[in-house]
Amino acid sequence: MGGTMDGTRQRRRGDTRQRIQDVALDLFAEQGYEKTSLREISERLEVTKAALYYHFRTKEEILVSVFEDLTRPIAELIEWGRQQPHTLETKQEIVRRYSETLKGASPLFRFMQENQATVRELRIGEMFKNRMLGLRDILVDPDAELVDQVRCLSAMFTLHAGMHVMQDLDGDPEDKRRAVLEVATDLVTQAHESAGRTRQAP
Template sequence: MGGTMDRTKQQRRGNTRQRIQDVAIELFAEQGYEKTSLREIAERLDVTKAALYYHFKTKEEILVSIFADLTQPILDLIEWGRKQPHTLETKQEIIRRYSETLAGAAPLFRFMQENQATVRELRIGETFKERMQGLREILVDPEADLVDQVRCVSAMFTLHAGMFFLQDLEADPEAKRKAVLDVAMDLVTQAHMGSAKA
């Protein structure tokens, strides 16, 4: 019985933590990280500042936790990719999964794009750079020629560009995501075919 109650408390805590993260990233996006206070986050949540402190002591703690939670799928993908052969199917699956990860973490990536100085200052940028390097390692054949290596890396950044620079494009969001994914898939396919010929 005690175990069930502990689990329920943890779930409630987890839900509150998630609500804090959601509200915080919303406020950070609306008015910027620097201009958002813990008091404003607590007010938007309709909780006391003390209740907020129970979960997070600082804005930085909130942001770091959002980053860790929303980018965990990237770490999972890197771990999976390291165990796979460097086949075209593997590369396509990496790109497909990365596209899904970006879609699931869109608010965080928009925040990172619009608050680059804050991201660098809080070292989230360095961690993100390390994750991008991990993705590059599982996507790029080290023996491929430079053009094909650039194609693979460009496939990753095509997904980023689709998220940030095609927002104003008149099209269904899912259709845009699919079009961007198709272009990224073409790039890894061309890179793989180029490597296969070499």
């Protein structure tokens, strides 16, 4: 699992707190959150439990810190989106930037996908739900037809699914990511244009 974090790991390696996050996330992915102990995390890091406690007191503290660090761009994206006009260009840019965020935080989102029951019971479950609601409110026109609201929500889920399902398809990872992004962007575009035609209809 040494390359799980890819380039992100290289940038973060020098920071003890971030090394703890990386190793913990690797172990959570390998054997599950519930079966991983702080002792195992400290052993993998080759540090004492006391040294680990200096940074984090519990496994959940580690996971929450990973979530906050890797999904900070989502919070910033929501804040940006709320200040923009409710145009197609804004929605397309939201989808593009969200795709980039998922790419940078892929180990975390893989963990969340594979441990959904655990995530729902932890603080990050509610935190993630609130982030998704924030994006939904920007992408979805409240007065749009139901089918168009579903299209916008499906764009978000398409990006999520792309991180997992696309792994089973042949091809360059970046080409697959671009293909997923194109499909998600098409869904948002269709929804926006359909809503526009509905508003113009007599």
